[in-house]
Amino acid sequence: MEPRRSRNVTARAAVPPGVPGAVPEDGETAARARGDGAAGRAGVAVEPLPPGVPEPAPEVAAIEFDRVSKTYPNGVVAVRDVSLSIAPGEFVFIVGPTGTGKSTLMKMIYREELPTSGRVLVDGRDVTRLPARHVPFLRRRVGVVFQDFKLLPRRTARENVAFALEVTGVPSREVPRRVADVLEVVGLAGRADALPGEMSAGEQQRVSIARALVHRPPLLLADEPTGNLDPDTSWEIMQLLSQINLRATTVVVTTHDKMVVDVLRRRVIALDAGAVVRDQRRGRYGG
């Protein structure tokens, strides 16, 4: 059984999810969204911003972890007192050895796992207090991509992407156009009728990215998206994720891919044994 926090629904949780541009409830949230308190409390040095780089939007963080810890029922401590804030439009790498809680951190964002303690805010809303029936609506606003793609093998690329719309009740007349658009974005317009088995690993990952994007989520999570890919393909996928980020989508990527992290020089959050050990604005894999 997973540990659950208080079940009572607060006024905030009762707000229908999926409403864009949620307003912070109090000044405290806004302050934390700037990330000034969070990293400092964990005792981690934040690199000062180079002059000319604008401060992240001061309104509401896209993602905020507030003293989050997660202990699995078998006693494994996956995440230890993590506080961090990711602003809308950021591109963030989460790096660290295998088994340091990177995936758990991701799962808590889309409510696949609940923290043992602490709060996880997405668009300013505490998802740990989200009633179960609202979770599907959270997931329509958070695209998720995995190492193993999770494509349905008997459906074509087009059908795999359309599936995400069909099972969420999008009117059928909208589906073909939206699927075609997003396949175009990931560079698979010509491969729409291929089955996953007929595609390369890189193409399959593009299909899964297209599926994650087809709801036009403001937030895209990629959990080891290049774990099964050769270096060239990995580079292509990371470039695709960067392009998606340029379209104002917040992107969070967990990775082991040192080369990519070091070339892209984006924000890097390093985890070790479930705790944040480094958070750099333009970081490298190894610090």
Next chain:
Amino acid sequence: MGSTRASPRGVRYFLSEGAQAFRRNGLMSLAAVTTTVVTLLALGAALIVASTLEYIARQLESQVQAVVYVKDGLSGAAVDAVRARLASLPGVTGVVYVSKGEALDRLRKTLGSDVYMRDVLARNPLPASFVVDADRPDRLDGIAAAARRLPGVETATYGGSTAVRLLALTRMVRLGGAAVGAALALVALVIIASTIRLTVFARRAEIEVMRLVGATAWFIRWPFVIEGAITGACGAAVAFAAVAGLYALVVHGARDSLPFLPLPGPEQVALSLSWKLMAWGIVIGVVGSLLAVRRYLRA
């Protein structure tokens, strides 16, 4: 409750997915249907027996007549004396004498004109009797008791005394039927749940993706609920055909051999049985399917 439930495309999707799964599970579906049939057979039989008994009992109960049988070979004066005493009992509104000969004629009429009693029987075995009318059914118990104490009276009965025994029997049949039905329903539930779990397992990748991209729990559940409902409805249809057919046969036979027995008509019985069995079948199927998907949908 998902917002997607109302979409007509959704409904077609649920129905076709549910029906497909039912067919794909082949032998397991058959096993699930068979168990449901057995469950509903027991339930249906109990329902019919109980409702027939109750029907007969109510018929008897509604009669406001007692029958007072007189001893054989009573003189005309003695018969008149009994008649006078009966007429003076409280609540009695009419007393009609039925001689041995008339009793035989009546029996012949109810049995049909092609039966010739005199050919079969050497002597008339029927007693003479008084048919006593009362103003209210609840008077009959007292009237019968008083009549039994009169000289020259063999015994006295009324429909209500039989009705009380029949109603007690009805209650037992109902209780027994409910107990057996509940036990069998539990078995059917488990088998249906195991069958549908096969579908859930076969489609776990799809379920995972659906959860991931934000399908509501009810959207994911519907195809399984429909598979369960199909299983239950098939079981109910077979059980209904068997029980209703059997009852029609019994009634047909009884009309020839026991024409005086008031039995409810087969059409009337079939009507009330059909929706009861269908409702129970579908409830069992749906609950079974919900059990099957429960684990996979836990957030």
